[in-house]
Amino acid sequence: MTEPVISAQGLRKEYGDFVAVDGIDFEVHPGESFGLLGPNGAGKSTTMRMIGGTLDRTGGQLRVLGLDPGRQGPEVRAHLGVVPQQDNLDEELRVRENIVMYGRYFGLPRSYLGPKADELLAFAQLEAKAKAKVDNLSGGMKRRLTIARGLVNEPRILLLDEPTTGLDPQARHVLWDRLFRLKEAGTTLVVTTHFMDEAEQLCDRLIVVDHGRIMAEGSPRQLIREHSTREVVEVRFGSQRNAQVVADLEGVGARNEVLPDRILVYTDDGEAALEEISRRGLHPITSLVRRSSLEDVFLRLTGRTLVD
Amino acid sequence: MDADTNALAYSGRAPGHGVMAARARARGVWYYAETVLRGMRAYFWPILLYSVGQPLIYMVALGIGLGTLVQQGAGSVDGVDYLTFVAPALLVSTVVMSVTAEMTYPVMAGFKWQRLYHAPAASPLEPGQVALGHLVAVVIRFVLQSLVFWLVMLAFGAAPSGWAQSLLVVPVGVLTATAFGAPLQAYAATLRDEGFQFAFIQRFVVMPMFLFAGTFFPLSVLPTYLHWIGWISPVWHGTELARLASYGAPVSPLMLAVHLGFLLALTVGGVLAGVRVYTRRLHS
Numbered sequence: 001m002t003e004p005v006i007s008a009q010g011l012r013k014e015y016g017d018f019v020a021v022d023g024i025d026f027e028v029h030p031g032e033s034f035g036l037l038g039p040n041g042a043g044k045s046t047t048m049r050m051i052g053g054t055l056d057r058t059g060g061q062l063r064v065l066g067l068d069p070g071r072q073g074p075e076v077r078a079h080l081g082v083v084p085q086q087d088n089l090d091e092e093l094r095v096r097e098n099i100v101m102y103g104r105y106f107g108l109p110r111s112y113l114g115p116k117a118d119e120l121l122a123f124a125q126l127e128a129k130a131k132a133k134v135d136n137l138s139g140g141m142k143r144r145l146t147i148a149r150g151l152v153n154e155p156r157i158l159l160l161d162e163p164t165t166g167l168d169p170q171a172r173h174v175l176w177d178r179l180f181r182l183k184e185a186g187t188t189l190v191v192t193t194h195f196m197d198e199a200e201q202l203c204d205r206l207i208v209v210d211h212g213r214i215m216a217e218g219s220p221r222q223l224i225r226e227h228s229t230r231e232v233v234e235v236r237f238g239s240q241r242n243a244q245v246v247a248d249l250e251g252v253g254a255r256n257e258v259l260p261d262r263i264l265v266y267t268d269d270g271e272a273a274l275e276e277i278s279r280r281g282l283h284p285i286t287s288l289v290r291r292s293s294l295e296d297v298f299l300r301l302t303g304r305t306l307v308d
Numbered sequence: 309m310d311a312d313t314n315a316l317a318y319s320g321r322a323p324g325h326g327v328m329a330a331r332a333r334a335r336g337v338w339y340y341a342e343t344v345l346r347g348m349r350a351y352f353w354p355i356l357l358y359s360v361g362q363p364l365i366y367m368v369a370l371g372i373g374l375g376t377l378v379q380q381g382a383g384s385v386d387g388v389d390y391l392t393f394v395a396p397a398l399l400v401s402t403v404v405m406s407v408t409a410e411m412t413y414p415v416m417a418g419f420k421w422q423r424l425y426h427a428p429a430a431s432p433l434e435p436g437q438v439a440l441g442h443l444v445a446v447v448i449r450f451v452l453q454s455l456v457f458w459l460v461m462l463a464f465g466a467a468p469s470g471w472a473q474s475l476l477v478v479p480v481g482v483l484t485a486t487a488f489g490a491p492l493q494a495y496a497a498t499l500r501d502e503g504f505q506f507a508f509i510q511r512f513v514v515m516p517m518f519l520f521a522g523t524f525f526p527l528s529v530l531p532t533y534l535h536w537i538g539w540i541s542p543v544w545h546g547t548e549l550a551r552l553a554s555y556g557a558p559v560s561p562l563m564l565a566v567h568l569g570f571l572l573a574l575t576v577g578g579v580l581a582g583v584r585v586y587t588r589r590l591h592s
Contacts, residue, residue: 054429054430054591055591055592074434077329078325078326078328078332079325084430088426091422093346093350097346101343104342107328108323112322116319116321149427151316153431154317185316185317186317
C-alpha cells in the first residue's frame with residue numbers, strides 16, 4: 001500500500017475546558033477523496049485547520065506529506081490548496097487578479113501565473129468574468145473562484161471546508177462536477193460537509209464525526225450496509241399521531257425511528273413493509289420508499305439528524 | 309471550452325513546493341505588500357487627490373491665511389515666517405492622520421469583515437509576514453504622499469534649508485507614521501467587535517496630537533502642565549525633526565537622539581506586538 005498523504009493518530013484540540021477534537025485517528029491516501037461528515041460543531045473545521053497548518057494541535061501525531069504542520073507550516077501549506085468555509089476573496093481586486101496575487105504568496109513568477117490564471121478561469125468556467133469585480137459574482141461563481149485560486153500552486157491535496165453550503169442545487173452540481181474532474185486528475189480531496197448527499201457524491205471514504213470523535217469509518221456504501229438496512233419507508237401520520245402509531249408498527253421492519261414529522265421504518269424490502277403497514281389497518285397521510293443514505297447512518301450512530 | 313484538468317493539476321511548469329515555501333519564507337513580506345498596494349490601486353485617484361489637495365489646502369489656509377495674521381502680530385515664530393514654521397508640522401500631522409485611517413478599519417476588514425488576512429494565512433506566508441506586509445505597503449504609500457507634500461513645500465518656498473536637507477522631511481514623515489501606525493495596527497488587531505474604538509482614537513488621540521503637539525505653535529507656548537501631551541506624542545517628536553530638516557530649527561544633539569529613539573522604539577515595539585497579535589489571531 002502507498003504511503004498515506006495525511007495521517008493522524010490521537011489528534012486532539014482543546015480550547016480551555018472544551019475539547020473540540022477528542023483524539024481521532026485516520027489516514028488519507030494519495031488520489032483519494034476523503035470526507036469528514038458530521039453536524040456543525042463536530043470538530044470538522046478544527047481538524048481541517050490543523051491539517052492546513054493554521055491551528056496548532058493540543059496533542060497527538062499529525063503528518064501531512066511526511067511533514068509536521070505545527071512545525072513546518074509554510075512547507076505544508078505550499079503543498080495544499082485551501083477552500084475555506086467563508087469566502088475571503090479580495091474585493092478590491094478583479095476576478096483574475098485574485099488568482100494571480102494569491103499565486104504570488106507561493107513565490108510563483110508572473111510568467112507562470114499569467115497562463116495559469118487563464119487555465120484556472122477556464123476550469124472554473126469564469127473566463128467571461130476575468131475582469132469583473134468579485135462583488136458582481138454569484139455565490140456559486142465565488143466558490144468556483146475560491147477553488148480556482150486554491151489550485152494556483154498545483155497542490156497535491158485540496159482541502160474543502162463545506163464547499164457547497166449556501167449554494168443552490170444547480171450551482172452545487174456544477175461544483176461537484178469540477179471537483180470530480182480534479183479527483184480524476186489525481187488531486188487528493190479532503191472534504192468536510194454536513195450534507196449527506198455531498199458526502200455520497202464526492203467521497204470515496206469518510207469518517208462520521210460527532211463531538212470531536214469518530215463514530216464510524218468506511219466508504220458510503222460500506223457505512224450504509226453496516227449501519228442501516230437497504231431501504232427505508234418514510235410514513236407520516238400527522239405530528240400528533242406519529243408517536244401513538246409507532247407501537248403498531250413494531251416488527252414491520254428491522255427497527256423504527258420516530259422523528260418529529262415522520263416515522264422511518266428500516267427494512268430490506270420497502271414495498272413489502274408498506275403492504276404490511278396497510279394490512280395492519282394503518283393509513284399514513286403520505287408514504288415513501290427510498291434507499292438508505294448516510295443520513296440514516298448518522299441517525300443510527302448518534303440518535304440525531306445531521307441538519308437541525 | 310473545457311480545460312485539460314490533468315494539466316491543471318500538474319503542468320510541470322510550477323517550481324517544486326519546497327521552492328515555493330523557501331521563497332515565501334524569504335520574501336513573504338513583499339508578496340503581501342504587493343497585494344495591498346494592488347488593492348490601493350482601486351483608490352489611486354482619490355489617494356492622489358488627497359495627497360496633493362490636502363497639503364495645498366493646509367498651506368493656503370494656515371500658512372498664508374493664518375500666517376498673515378501671525379506675521380502682523382508676533383512677526384516670526386521660531387525665527388522663521390509662519391508658513392515655514394507650520395509646513396513641516398503639517399506634513400507630519402497629515403501623514404499621521406492618513407496612517408490612522410490605514411491601520412484601523414482595513415485591519416478590521418482583514419480579520420473580520422472581508423477576512424482578507426485569512427487567505428494569505430492559508431498560503432505559505434506566516435501571520436507575521438502578513439502584518440509586516442500590510443505595514444510596508446502603507447509605508448510605500450506614505451513615501452509618495454510625503455514626497456508630494458515636500459514638493460508643495462518647495463513650490464511655496466517653505467523649505468529654506470534647500471532641497472537636499474529638506475528632503476529629509478520625507479523619511480521623518482514616514483518614521484512618524486510607523487511610530488504611530490505600527491502600535492495602532494497591533495491594537496486594532498486585538499479588537500473582535502466592530503471597531504467602535506476607532507472613532508474614539510480619532511477624536512481623543514489623533515486630534516489632540518494634531519492640536520497640542522507643537523503643530524501650530526511651539527510647545528513652549530503652552531503651560532508646562534500640558535507639555536506631556538507633546539512629549540508622549542509621536543507627532544511632536546516627528547515635527548521637531550521635520551523642522552530641523554526643513555529650516556534648521558534649533559535641536560540639540562541630545563534631543564535629536566531622543567526624537568529618533570522615541571520614534572524608532574515605538575515603531576519596533578509596535579511591529580513586534582503586531583507580529584504577535586497577528587500570529588495569535590490567524591493561527592489559533
